[in-house]
Amino acid sequence: MTSTKITLVLLLFVAAATMAAPTQTQVFVPGNASGYFGNPADQLVPLVPAITVNGPGTITVTYVSGTVNIGGVEVGPTGITQHNCPQAPLQEAKGIAGGTCNYVGGLIGVFVSQSRVGYSGFNAVDGTKDATRVGVMPGGLFFIGEGKTFDAKQAGTLFLGINDEHVSDNSGGFNVEVTGP
């Protein structure tokens, strides 16, 4: 085998390995990154882009470390249950309010299609509050907690955030690992 052939075979091998390897990234989600979701939202901090896929694919989000301090209470990625709360982001996502809020301060996410993310004027904040030219619809928010694996049906970007509406007094954040196709 000539050196040219060996080089070609090696290049093909490396290319194949590169194509097969899943994308893996670590992101930090600050404790005030609510994306302006929830009511009354008191600080406009966009959600954090975690991974972008070019087509259908499986995405896995895994909590690694960190806590969020929500007004003096330390919480992990599953958050806490609060009674008589106003409207947390995950409640806004369902069009409900009051009563008991679950997962307050917890890790949440939303997958936004590429056609929306790529639109001029897009920001990863609540699109229903007249706060951005093109935003994110609340109905797409979902709970992640310690981890979640889901299938994206189209090209787009996964954004991560915190399930809390009153975030101006929050601190800390979550380190999260995200794996995609």
Place this chain on the structure above:
Amino acid sequence: MTSIKIAFVLLLFVAAAAVAASAQTQVFVSGTASGCFGSGGVEVCTPMVASVTVKGPATITVTYVSGTVIWDGVGDTAGPDGVDCDWCEGQTSLEEGHGIVLQKKTRIAALIGVFVPQARAAHKGFSPIDGTKDAVQVGIMPGWLFFIGQSKTFDVKEAGTLFLGINDTGVGDNSGGFNVEVTGP
């Protein structure tokens, strides 16, 4: 045939005719019935108007009959298709439904609708207003809103109620309204 039998057959005939006939109703949609959608906030707004309830999959037709909406403080009016507005600011109901804010507003004061599944409409604490503004225990998702204008026929896949309203950024200075005919199964 005895008179009892004849009466029974007639009753059956009337019952069958009643079942086959489609429900038709007229409703008035007030110019302030934004359902608190849009950027006008929840202070000055009224709930959307219930028009027809279906018990399962069905075809619903909404037809504008008469009326205009005065949509600003100087007496500008709009029909069910609404009007374009270069100087209007904020976010209209339909813009909120898409999570966008356009530079030039379209379909201001137009007739809009939303079909709410029965499971939600019958839920304790439900009110036909924006569910994303902490204004109601159980509300409506903005993404469900759609434009109706002069007329619209559409199929629903489940039991529920059609609510009608006005597309605007704020309805505090609105008046008038639309008379609308709604036909269901």
